[in-house]
Amino acid sequence: MGRPSHPVAALASQSLFGPPKWAVAWLGLLVLVAVVAPVLPLPYPPHVPDLAHIAQAPLAPGQHWLGTDAQGRDVLTLLVFGTRTAVFLTLPAALLAAIIGALLGSAAGFWGNRARVDISYGAVVAGSVWWVLRLPAPWLGGVAGALGLVGVATGGIRRRKLAFRLPLDALVRGGATALDTVPRLVLVVALAASAGSISAPGLLVLLTVTSWATPARLVRAQMLRIRTLPFVEAAQAAGVPAWRIWLKHAIPHAIRPLYTLFPLSLARLLGLESTLSFLGIGLPPEVASWGRLMASYRQESSAWWLFAFPSTMLIITIxxxxxxxNSRK
Structure with a gap:
């Protein structure tokens, strides 16, 4: 039941890798390589050129098993450290985007536009955002956050029940719609190009900020259904605080669509990071990347291995x- 009965459909369902365990094995190997890359006995360190062997073909005499690029750097080393970049950049970005999208989408679906926020907590959040984004007069963010913390610690503001209504659902849907208005590649390329060469943490933030909309939309739609289920109504009738129902009972059910979405989001972010590096507007030049290795093919068009090896790894990973x-559907 659930498996295609037609021979052609059965063959198509096996995909390129057959059982999903092979896909898991490949992804696990990439994670392992990324973790142990600094201690692997590689013949040459990254970004140290061998000027005696420039654009050397694979399996040529010497220690460059996969050849060198137009600057004499070892391709095997660049592939290994490019794997490290791919794993430690796109995986945290996908996780953070899923977490932020799950929190925003579930809160928007659970409370709608009826959320009431204590002014102390609002001051803490607004002050933190103001400070992190370095908006004009950043000391104002620090002052607002400090006053909010004092209000939360003393409970004085809460006792006066000074709160404001937050149109949470409208804000989340508006932010997601704004992000989806511009194609993600165009948006990320524009932001990255305007910032010039950005660091790995900066690119991580950029990928996260531009990727939370889809998880938020899916979780919000799921939460709109879950908040009407009997167990939620029973918890409300029993006097359980709304935030506890949302956090401990509703969210675990609302995030189930993310289990299927997460691998696809990771593949999109991997392709996006490789595209940025290929265009030369992503990570700094000293950071190894599959995309930048593919881009080096333009410097030496006869060195086919500069494009073949990283593109093959990228295709297999995606x-x-x-x-x-597909195995989770």
Missing amino acids: LSLQKLT
């Missing part, structure tokens, strides 16, 4: 992630 996504 197909593996898509296989995981």
Whole structure:
């Protein structure tokens, strides 16, 4: 039941990798390589050129098993450290985007536009955002956050029940719609190009901020259904605080669509990071990346291995992630 009965459909369902365990094995291997990359016995360190072997082909005499690029850097080393970049950049970005989207989408679906926020907590959040984004006069963010913390600690503001109504659902839907108005690639390229060469943490923030909309929309739609279920109504009738119902009972059910979405989001972020590096507007030049290694093919058009090896790893990884996504449907 649930498996295709037609021979052609059965063959198509096996995909390129057959059982999903092969996709899991490949992804696990990438994570392992990324973790142990600094201690692997590689013949050459990254970004140290071998000027005696420039654009050397694979399996040529010497220690460059996969050849060198136009600057004499070892391709195997660049692939290994490019794996490290891919794992430690796109995986945290996908996780953070899923967490932020789950929190925003579930809160928007649970409370709608009827959320009431204590002014103390509002001051803490607004002050923190003001300070992190370095808006004009950042000391105002620090002052607002400090006053909010004092209000939360003393409970004085809460006793006076000074709160404001927050149109949470409208804000989340408006932010998600604004992000979806511009294609993600165009938006990220524009932001990255305007900032010039950005650091890995900066690119992580950029990928996260531009990727939370889809998880938020899916979780919000699921939460609109869950908040009307009998167990939520029973908890409300029993006097359980709304925030506890939302956090401990509703969210675990609302985030189930993310289990299927996460591998696909990871594949999209991996392709996006590689595209940015290929265009030369992503990470700094000293950070190894599959996309930048593919871009070096333009410097030496006869060095086919500069494009073949990283593109093959990228394609296999994306197909593996898509296989995981299809296996969960």
